[in-house]
């Protein structure tokens with residue numbers, strides 16, 4: 001049993017009574033009421049957060065750079081080179097490169113590709129919608145985000161899907177509250193998606209991130225308010241809704257075992273940010 005004058009379990013160096021004692025009281029009370037509470041290993045300390053925020057700054061700058069440079073006629077490999085070069089030049093590492101055999105530094109998912117499109121010699125063309133997903137490692141800490149990019153003029157249905165998916169992410173972020181629940185996020189996202197006649201992909205989720213690439217908990221993009229793991233201050237995770245124009249079901253490319261496509265060939269869009277639950281709300285770690 002940790003004593004009140006012992007150093008806190010979070011690694012802050014502060015006395016327990018001045019750090020996470022009240023936090024633990026709250027967790028215990030919630031647990032007694034049958035709530036699923038996060039284990040201590042999911043609670044980041046200030047030292048972790050310092051590096052996670054720095055990783056977030058580089059990650060945001062990478063996606064800004066992609067936004068400046070992306071154009072019709074460019075290959076997805078050229079996007080990958082931009083991501084790799086900028087990341088390395090800033091003392092960071094692209095997390096996807098070599099992850100479980102993944103060959104590139106980012107994912108580039110075009111039109112009916114839901115996620116995990118692998119950069120190659122595919123040429124972007126006017127009217128494409130493209131998700132670029134980057135995770136940055138800095139000083140051993142991770143930040144993860146993705147954005148949609150419209151190539152030139154895109155069809156009105158494509159533009160609407162991209163915009164509504166962004167709204168879904170924003171609603172998911174707005175639903176994050178300290179001592180709220182993971183289910184609040186999915187509930188907010190699915191309401192907007194379904195109101196617009198879209199479906200939510202459930203085969204992929206958001207996830208804890210920060211001290212590793214993929215940590216607990218899963219952040220489902222559908223859900224029921226008040227259910228799922230409690231969101232405690234110090235938790236860092238992604239919200240990354242994948243919203244489909246048609247059916248939510250998908251298949252994985254048999255040749256590369258990575259890229260997922262909508263089953264019906266209709267469009268899919270995704271936006272992603274990394275968030276920190278704070279004492280009084282939420283802090284956006286990646287732009």
Ligand SMILES: [Zn+2]
Pocket residue numbers: 008009010011012019020
């Ligand atoms: Zn503490």
